[in-house]
Amino acid sequence: MASSSSPPHSSMTPVLKEGECRNWARLPSKLTSSILRRLDPIDILENAQKVCTSWRGVCKDPAMWLKIDMRNLGKLSYNDRHKHVAMCRHAVDRSQGGLVEIGIWFIGTDSLLNYIAYSSSNLRSLNLAMCSTITSEGLTEALVKLPLLEELEVSYCSLSAESLKVVGRSCPNLKTLKLNREVLQRFVYVSDDDALAIAETMPRLSHLQLFGNKLTYTGLTAILDNCPDLEHVDLRQCLNVTFIWGLEERCTERIKVFRRPYDSTDDYPYNVTVIHMETPKDPYHHFSSDSDYSDC
Numbered sequence: 491m492a493s494s495s496s497p498p499h500s501s502m503t504p505v506l507k508e509g510e511c512r513n514w515a516r517l518p519s520k521l522t523s524s525i526l527r528r529l530d531p532i533d534i535l536e537n538a539q540k541v542c543t544s545w546r547g548v549c550k551d552p553a554m555w556l557k558i559d560m561r562n563l564g565k566l567s568y569n570d571r572h573k574h575v576a577m578c579r580h581a582v583d584r585s586q587g588g589l590v591e592i593g594i595w596f597i598g599t600d601s602l603l604n605y606i607a608y609s610s611s612n613l614r615s616l617n618l619a620m621c622s623t624i625t626s627e628g629l630t631e632a633l634v635k636l637p638l639l640e641e642l643e644v645s646y647c648s649l650s651a652e653s654l655k656v657v658g659r660s661c662p663n664l665k666t667l668k669l670n671r672e673v674l675q676r677f678v679y680v681s682d683d684d685a686l687a688i689a690e691t692m693p694r695l696s697h698l699q700l701f702g703n704k705l706t707y708t709g710l711t712a713i714l715d716n717c718p719d720l721e722h723v724d725l726r727q728c729l730n731v732t733f734i735w736g737l738e739e740r741c742t743e744r745i746k747v748f749r750r751p752y753d754s755t756d757d758y759p760y761n762v763t764v765i766h767m768e769t770p771k772d773p774y775h776h777f778s779s780d781s782d783y784s785d786c
Contacts, residue, residue, distance in 0.1 A: 522548045531558055531581045532574065555585035561595040561617070571597050578602060582609050593617035598647070600628025607632035615641040619760065626650045634660040643668035645701075645760060651683035658691025665694055665719075670701035673727045673763060680730050685709025689716040699724040701758065706730045707737060714740060724749040727764055 526538055526548060539549035548554065558581045560574065574597045582589060582605065589610040594602075598621030606613070613636050618624065630653040633639065639661040645668060649657075658664065669684060685705040688695070689712035696719045703725070710731055714720070723741065725731060728751045733741075741748050755764050 523551065523554060527554065531555075531560060532577055535577050535580065550584060552584060552586040552588050555581055556588055557591040558582065558585070558589065559593050560597065561593045561619070575599065575602055579605055582606055585610065587612065589613055591615040593619075593643075594621065595619045596621065598624045600625055600631070603628060603632040604635075607635040611635065612638060614638060617641075617643040618647050619643065619645040621647045624648060626653045629653065630656050633657045636661060637663075639664060641666040643670075643699075645670040646672065646762075651681075651687045654684060654687040655691050658687065663694065664692055666697040667692065667695055668697075668699040668701075669703065670699060670760070671703055673702040673729075673765060679704050680706060682706055682709030682712070685713055689713045693717055694719060696720060697722040700728055702727045702762070704728075704730055707732050707734060710741075711737065714744070720745055722747040725751050726753050726755055726758070727751060729765060 522545065526534060526545070529538055534549055534554075539546045558578070560578050560581075578594065578597065579602065582592075587610060589606070590612060591614060592606060592610075593615075594617065596619075598618050600623070603618075603624060616633075616636070616639060618629075624647050626648045629644070629647065629649055633642070634656065637660060640663050642657070642661070642664060643666075649669065654669070667688065669688075681704045684700070684703055686709060688698070689709075693716055695717045698713070698717070698720060699722075701724060705728060710725070723745050726749050731751055738750075752766070
């Protein structure tokens with residue numbers, strides 16, 4: 491009987507002798523690929539592919555580049571931004587047109603986005619966040635080239651309501667939309683333009699996140715009327731929504747996961763300023779005094 495101190499192992503598991511090292515270069519390519527996919531594209535291009543010939547071969551396989559994650563880069567210097575943009579282009583090239591999912595934070599530009607769209611017509615998921623140099627026109631120009639797109643996130647980037655309509659008409663398969671904007675104080679700015687554009691052109695949505703949007707009762711009602719497949723709706727920090735005339739009951743009865751304007755933001759992925767306030771008990775509190783009305 492084996493000693494209780496001896497670790498159990500299968501008879502098929504190779505046992506290394508004392509002082510012997512495993513040759514990682516001889517791992518099966520599928521296993522190597524599975525390991526390397528856990529690295530971000532920058533680590534692969536700058537380090538992993540330089541380890542040995544076999545790893546370089548795996549890193550050049552187009553199947554390695556079906557998903558590209560250029561997020562969580564943090565603040566970059568001017569030179570680093572250009573380097574990461576070049577790496578992103580190179581990663582897109584390696585996919586050889588097979589790219590299905592990409593996420594980009596900070597480094598996005600109109601030029602890069604159009605390069606991705608031109609090279610990746612099969613793209614299904616696009617995540618853009620904090621790309622201040624992307625214009626609404628540039629984003630629209632790229633998205634019209636992606637008719638198969640199913641998931642779109644545009645967080646803290648420029649996208650006008652008119653462009654949103656073009657996107658909705660150009661991407662008929664869109665099922666997930668995350669359109670997150672900067673939070674402003676209540677009633678500083680009120681607009682249902684985004685909501686009405688969504689209601690008009692995106693009937694197949696099942697997941698919708700509008701963090702910090704300026705929509706009101708009217709915009710939310712239009713979305714509910716025209717997007718019958720909605721299952722998840724996130725309205726956190728949408729401070730102008732007033733739940734009157736049964737609107738909250740309609741949301742909670744129909745939508746599986748419903749996040750209200752003042753729900754916790756602890757799981758929100760971006761570090762933004764939020765406004766904390768208890769939901770008023772009186773849904774008509776905004777119109778409770780004569781001073782709320784004027785000839786204007």
